[in-house]
Amino acid sequence: MLITVIGLMSLWVFSPYSAAQAWPSQPIKLIVPFPPGGSTDLIARTLAPKLQERLGGRFVVDNRGGAGGMIGTELAVKAEADGHTLLFASDSPVTIGPNLYRKVPYDPLKDLAPVGKVVSVVNVLVANPRTKVATVSELIAAAKKQKAPFKFASSGAGAFGHLTGELFKATTGADLTHVPYKGGGPAIAGLIGGETDLSFATFPSVIPHLKSGRLLLLAVSNAKRSKLLPDVPTIAEAGLPGFGVDNWQGLFAPPGVARKILLALDKETADIVRSKEFADVAATQGAEAEHIGIDQFAAFVRKDHARWKQIIDKNQIRGDS
Numbered sequence: 001m002l003i004t005v006i007g008l009m010s011l012w013v014f015s016p017y018s019a020a021q022a023w024p025s026q027p028i029k030l031i032v033p034f035p036p037g038g039s040t041d042l043i044a045r046t047l048a049p050k051l052q053e054r055l056g057g058r059f060v061v062d063n064r065g066g067a068g069g070m071i072g073t074e075l076a077v078k079a080e081a082d083g084h085t086l087l088f089a090s091d092s093p094v095t096i097g098p099n100l101y102r103k104v105p106y107d108p109l110k111d112l113a114p115v116g117k118v119v120s121v122v123n124v125l126v127a128n129p130r131t132k133v134a135t136v137s138e139l140i141a142a143a144k145k146q147k148a149p150f151k152f153a154s155s156g157a158g159a160f161g162h163l164t165g166e167l168f169k170a171t172t173g174a175d176l177t178h179v180p181y182k183g184g185g186p187a188i189a190g191l192i193g194g195e196t197d198l199s200f201a202t203f204p205s206v207i208p209h210l211k212s213g214r215l216l217l218l219a220v221s222n223a224k225r226s227k228l229l230p231d232v233p234t235i236a237e238a239g240l241p242g243f244g245v246d247n248w249q250g251l252f253a254p255p256g257v258a259r260k261i262l263l264a265l266d267k268e269t270a271d272i273v274r275s276k277e278f279a280d281v282a283a284t285q286g287a288e289a290e291h292i293g294i295d296q297f298a299a300f301v302r303k304d305h306a307r308w309k310q311i312i313d314k315n316q317i318r319g320d321s
Helices: 002-014 039-055 067-077 091-100 136-145 160-172 184-192 203-212 259-273 276-284 294-314
Strands: 028-032 059-063 085-090 113-121 123-127 150-154 176-180 198-202 216-220 247-253 287-292
Touching (some): 028 039, 028 067, 039 059, 039 085, 039 113, 039 259, 067 091, 085 091, 085 113, 091 160, 091 247, 091 294, 123 160, 123 203, 136 150, 150 184, 160 294, 184 198, 184 203, 198 203, 203 216, 247 259, 247 287, 247 294, 259 287, 259 294, 276 287, 287 294
Parallel strands (some): 028 059, 150 176, 150 198
Antiparallel strands (some): 085 247, 113 247, 113 287, 123 198, 123 216
């Protein structure tokens, strides 16, 4: 009897979740602040069942789209801090939207507990062949020399592609004019049709047009060279040292969730993200599996927030103006 009791006590002491009061004790809601079917949703739905297998308790993906992801994020922020509501979000409602809009019902740096970064989406700089530029250096030189500014397309004012273009413009001093469209599809169609000259786009959105020769791939705009495009230089490597943006997705919890729970989530998330199976799914979405743990991710989010604030404020970009 004594041996049995000691054995049970040992299990309790060494269980990573014991201090979290038998967590999870009910289904875990994973809020995705975007409609079903998009990249963030697909990555979340790949992650959720794997976490369920490892942690026990049922994981339920709950899509709450609207306002660039801010509606779903607000719901997560206000949820009970018991570890049974989590948020899987991109940079849009965490580091971009709170700087873009004057009234945001949460402070992402105070009201969210970062758990782990999961993927980085591959973003590229593409051009219409009529620009007759094949490299970033040629583009910068041509943009400074010609009389009319190059036009760059994006999916809308304040979108990731717009802000990347503004950063490129500010860093190089090149004369560029932003042309917003209502969505990524129309933006790429306008670029192919010659309405614009350039675009800072997600890699999946331009793959067929690169293969057909209707668009030219100049560089990757991420900070690091992509494993999906190993032979394509980054903008930094192509002549603009220090340039690099990251369109990421990651896991968060409401503030106040026990550190033991956050550590358990981070540990299992790290193992999942490092698996080949997960990396293959991410690649289909033009993303690279890339884990960053709790403290590193918190620092990363603060840095990303500060960078977008600087770009948005300097260029006086407002989503509600």
